Amino acid sequence: MSYIIAHVAFDRSDRTYPVNCFRTDVMIGDDVVVRMKDGALKWAHVADLNYLNWGCRHTVECLAREADFTRSGIFLPPGESLSVCGMARPLDLAMHLNKIGWIRRRPANRAYRVVFTAANETRTGLILLRKNGIDVQILHGLPEEEMNVTPCFGRAGWNRLFSSRGSTAASRTS
Numbered sequence: 001m002s003y004i005i006a007h008v009a010f011d012r013s014d015r016t017y018p019v020n021c022f023r024t025d026v027m028i029g030d031d032v033v034v035r036m037k038d039g040a041l042k043w044a045h046v047a048d049l050n051y052l053n054w055g056c057r058h059t060v061e062c063l064a065r066e067a068d069f070t071r072s073g074i075f076l077p078p079g080e081s082l083s084v085c086g087m088a089r090p091l092d093l094a095m096h097l098n099k100i101g102w103i104r105r106r107p108a109n110r111a112y113r114v115v116f117t118a119a120n121e122t123r124t125g126l127i128l129l130r131k132n133g134i135d136v137q138i139l140h141g142l143p144e145e146e147m148n149v150t151p152c153f154g155r156a157g158w159n160r161l162f163s164s165r166g167s168t169a170a171s172r173t174s
Contacts (some may be wrong), residue, residue, distance in 0.1 A: 003051055003052070003053055003088065003089075004020075004021040004022070004023075004024070004026075004049060004050075004051060004088055005018045005019070005020065005021060005049070005050045005051070005052045005054050005056065006018070006019050006020075006021040006026060006032070006046050006048070006049055006060055007019075007046070007047050007048040007049070007050070008032065008034060008044035008045060008046055008047060008060075009044060009045050009047050010034075010042055010043070010044050012045070016047045016048065017058070018050075018052075018054060018056050019034050019044075019056050019057075019058040019059055019060055020054075020055075020056045020058070020059040020060065021049070021059070021060040021088070022059070022060070022083055022084040022085070022088045022089060023060060023062075023063075023082075023083070023084065023085040023086060023088060024085060024086025024087065024088050025063075025085050025086060026046060026049070026060060026063070027046070027049075028046055028047065028048060028049055029045075029046060030045075030046045030063060030064075031043065031044070031045055031046075031063070031064035031065070032044055032045075032046055032060045032061070032062065032063055032064055033060070033061045033062050033063075033064055033066075033067045033074055033076070034058050034059065034060055034061060035058065035059050035060075035061045035083075036057075036058050037057040037058060041061065041067075041073065041074040041076070042074075043064060043069070043074065053131075053132050053133070059083060060083065061076060061082065061083050062076060062077070062082040062083065063082075066082055090113075090129055090134070093127075093129070093134070094114065094116070094129065097116045097127065101118065102116040102117065102118045102127070103116065103117050103118065104116055105117055107128065111130060112128045112129060112130055112135075113129050113130065113131060114128075114129045115127070115128050115129070116128075116129075122140065122141075123138055123139060123140055123141070124138070124139045124141060125137070125138050125139075126138075126139065
């Protein structure tokens, strides 16, 4: 699944098809190489880009200028795959947050897959990764205070947003 969906036209036609795009450098008007579901490579023209959470069958493999076009087919450059460029997947964001010092937490609310926290002298930042998106929240106070924030995101009843000890059950108030 990709959050970036490129609508591409094959063979200079007007009809477009959605494909997964894990590259942040692809722009409308670019020529790309698309890997089809069966593994074949095809040239395509990007007609539109949207930010959706679709699981398309085909994927942008690289920009057309990065591939070699010969009579016997399309050849991708040797070495590491060029299908991922930039921070286009939730995994890329999670790895980057870990690298820059954000603390990974297990969410107490099942709506979230993982929560990252970071604090400075006056505020605590939360980045909450859901299946279909990302929520960001900035709280006044330090991490000890954020454990008892009520309500969270306007939903009354949650005593805490996440558990620092790995618990998955959130306590509710009446």
